[in-house]
Amino acid sequence: MITRGTTNTNRLRRVDRWIAAQGALRSASDPLVVDLGYGASAVTTFELWSRLARARPDVSVVGLEIDPGRVATARAQLDAVKEGLTPFDPGMAVSFERGGFEVPLPLGRRAAVIRAFNVLRQYREDEVAGAWARMTARLQPDGILAEGTCDEIGRVSSWVALGPEGPHTFTISLRLAGLESPAVVAERLPKVLIHRNVPGERIHDFVAALDSAWTRAAPLSAYGVVQRWLGAISTLKAEGWPVIGGTTRWRLGEVTVPWQAVAPA
Numbered sequence: 483m484i485t486r487g488t489t490n491t492n493r494l495r496r497v498d499r500w501i502a503a504q505g506a507l508r509s510a511s512d513p514l515v516v517d518l519g520y521g522a523s524a525v526t527t528f529e530l531w532s533r534l535a536r537a538r539p540d541v542s543v544v545g546l547e548i549d550p551g552r553v554a555t556a557r558a559q560l561d562a563v564k565e566g567l568t569p570f571d572p573g574m575a576v577s578f579e580r581g582g583f584e585v586p587l588p589l590g591r592r593a594a595v596i597r598a599f600n601v602l603r604q605y606r607e608d609e610v611a612g613a614w615a616r617m618t619a620r621l622q623p624d625g626i627l628a629e630g631t632c633d634e635i636g637r638v639s640s641w642v643a644l645g646p647e648g649p650h651t652f653t654i655s656l657r658l659a660g661l662e663s664p665a666v667v668a669e670r671l672p673k674v675l676i677h678r679n680v681p682g683e684r685i686h687d688f689v690a691a692l693d694s695a696w697t698r699a700a701p702l703s704a705y706g707v708v709q710r711w712l713g714a715i716s717t718l719k720a721e722g723w724p725v726i727g728g729t730t731r732w733r734l735g736e737v738t739v740p741w742q743a744v745a746p747a
Contacts, residue, residue, distance in 0.1 A: 489521035491529070493636040494599055496655040497628055498533040499734065500641075501595055506626040507534060510594035513541040516585055518617070519601035520545045524556035524578065528563060528570045530597065535574070542575035544593075548582045583613045585620035592620055596627045599641070602673040603631055610674045618646050626650075630672045638670045642741065649741040651726060652685075654692070656735040658707045664714075665693040678746050685744040691718060692737065708733055 507513055515534060517527045527545040534541045547553050556578040563570045579586065585596065596617055602610055617627050623646065630641025637657035643650045654667050668679050668689060675685045692714065699713035715732045719725045726738045
């Protein structure tokens with residue numbers, strides 16, 4: 483389906499930052515990244531290449547859209563970039579093609595990373611597994627698919643990371659400044675989880691536990707919002723949640739757990 487196409491500058495910065503740190507990109511012999519469903523403007527695709535190029539200068543990005551009009555618009559925007567008419571690097575290795583979940587790539591290439599954000603929100607929950615399977619079939623053996631959603635300005639974001647064999651992890655990433663409650667992520671959960679945020683489901687338990695830990699960490703606000711978040715994540719770990727990673731990622735407003743910790747019951 484053709485998405486609404488809504489996009490904004492910096493909207494996907496949180497997942498881009500996460501992708502840039504992944505071994506699937508950093509260790510790939512062919513650092514090819516696919517931006518699936520980039521929307522009515524190519525700006526987030528250009529931003530994706532710009533952020534990933536800091537970690538892999540040889541990265542190339544292919545933007546895919548099923549709407550030929552959007553492909554034509556993106557190519558015109560790319561021409562402006564290459565002519566030096568924008569703040570983006572004129573030498574960026576970016577191209578745009580028509581395609582969807584089948585992820586068409588030339589010469590039998592496979593993607594090291596596929597970013598598919600705000601694409602599945604309009605689909606039914608029972609259609610997610612099929613879309614996941616089609617996309618992950620186009621990954622390199624150690625590749626990852628980051629599939630999720632975010633708010634319009636990129637302050638609230640969550641995603642599932644999948645390999646060719648299925649889902650690995652679930653990540654929440656929030657702008658900590660001005661954050662009142664981590665439960666705000668309930669409105670921006672991936673399609674596979676958004677309707678599962680009800681009592682009796684693991685994702686509901688996780689979001690509730692995170693929100694409770696955040697509330698109890700309120701006294702740490704005296705030392706700054708980052709310290710409050712670190713305290714909340716430490717509480718989650720102490721309560722037995724299998725939080726992945728350490729303070730380097732947590733300081734960014736992230737928390738990641740294995741997929742099975744939140745998978746639908």
